[in-house]
Amino acid sequence: MTTDVAMDQPGEGRLAHAPSDHPPIARAKVGVVLANLGTPDNTDYWSMRRYLSEFLSDKRVVDYAGWKWQPLLQLVILTKRPFSSGEAYKGIWNTEKNESPLLTITRAQTEKMTERLKALYGDDVEVDFCMRYGNPSTESVLNRMKEKGCERIVFFPLYPQYGSPTTATANDQAFRTLMKMKWQPSIRTVPAYYEHPAYIQALANSVQEAYDGLEGRPSKLVASYHGVPERYLLEGDPYHCQCQKTTRLLREKLGFTQEEVDTAFQSQFGPEKWVGPQTVDHVAELAKQGHKHIAVVSPAFSSDCVETLEEIQEEIHDSFMEAGGETFTYIPCLNDRDDHIEALLQVVNNELGGWLG
CATH class of the missing domain: 3.40.50.1400 (Rossmann fold)
Incomplete structure (x- = not known):
């Protein structure tokens, strides 16, 4: 880490030689963000419509001209599809946590990855997850990482095979967030790991x-x-x-x-x-x-x-x-199996080269 910070209390401090009234800043860290596709907030019509509208309006997913596609999407498809998609989600919904299985599993993967990376690097690493569509949004998570002092971020789309409608759009959203920042963190995007x-x-x-x-x-x-x-x-x-x-x-x-x-x-x-x-x-x-x-x-x-x-x-x-x-x-998918987390950890560690350790 390169930022010269004198710690006042755990997790924050002041710049060396800065005036005594300088605002506290977070200690410099490296962030790891696991990015998955997305999830509706609930199975009702409006939750499904918001989610499907965001998903199907993505040019990486449906690349037809907007003047042709959007009237069809907003006036026809999204009047009916939220009902059928909502029924599909109801059949698999995690009623105990009131969330989709994708959200439950991605959180579990993140928790295990946090444990593994903390064991290796202690407090020098911050781990979180985001969704391309729905919540937690890519923008909110990357901003939170920045606020926690992550000057360098490994952004990891959880797609083994590279695809424009998956990996590329996840990266697009990360870079859109960086475009709004006055002080951007350095960022590395993880490549496809289909043959790892x-x-x-x-x-x-x-x-x-x-x-x-x-x-x-x-x-x-x-x-x-x-x-x-x-x-x-x-x-x-x-x-x-x-x-x-x-x-x-x-x-x-x-x-x-x-x-x-x-x-x-x-x-x-x-x-x-x-x-x-x-x-x-x-x-x-x-x-x-x-x-x-x-x-x-x-x-x-x-x-x-x-x-x-x-x-x-x-x-x-x-x-x-x-x-x-x-x-x-x-x-079943690999989900939060220990051997899957080990595979993801190996991929992440490769991208952390020169940043930690």
Whole structure:
């Protein structure tokens, strides 16, 4: 740390040689911010509408011209979709804490990361989390970090594979916040970690543990990733390629054959052609081909959320069963597993090089 501060009390002090009436300042620290997608504040119509409006107005998510898209979004889509999305969230809502599972899990990940980093670096590090859409907002968290004395910040979008609608928009929002600051902290954004050995190992551990707990072995493991329009791939977004490599590395780590593992993509919406195959259709086709027991894992999601807890375990599950499947096993996201936190810690420590230690 470079700021020369004489401490008056824990956590704050005065600049050396400054006048006695100089305002107290926080001791210089390094911040680590875990950034996830987002969550509505509640499941009612207006909470869902605010959340969906922010999400679907993001040019990184839907990049159609605003004059075409916004009237359709505000006057048609957002009159109906908040109801259906609200029902989906109600089915998975953490009623005890009155929040979405994504928020619960991201907080748990942050708490474990805080423990690990505090053990390594003591009070020189500050850890928090933010959401790209909804609360706690990226702006509020980065401002709070700055107020606590974080002159350097590692900003970590929790997406293993880089995607313009995920990693890029999270970084965009962080930089928008910096644009408003008179004194900006230095910031490092964490790159995609889709091939990091510790991440692949944690994925493999979760699959193997799930398989060990089953009476019969699934004949197919489907790695289901969130989809993107095919146009994104053709325009240079590496997401699709990184997903394919994640599946290959996972398969090799598990020692499975190519015939035992498939890659598919979920959550398609809109009229464009998306990368495929679509998970909901693919699992039905597997059932028709005679696969009676399949397992589904979600390597692109760092936390279980509506796309896994509702879409995979209900819509995709039902598609498989209605097509003749018999046993459907969902393997949870890595969430706050210790091996996942270890993987994230290794990624963060790499970015902290030269700043701490």
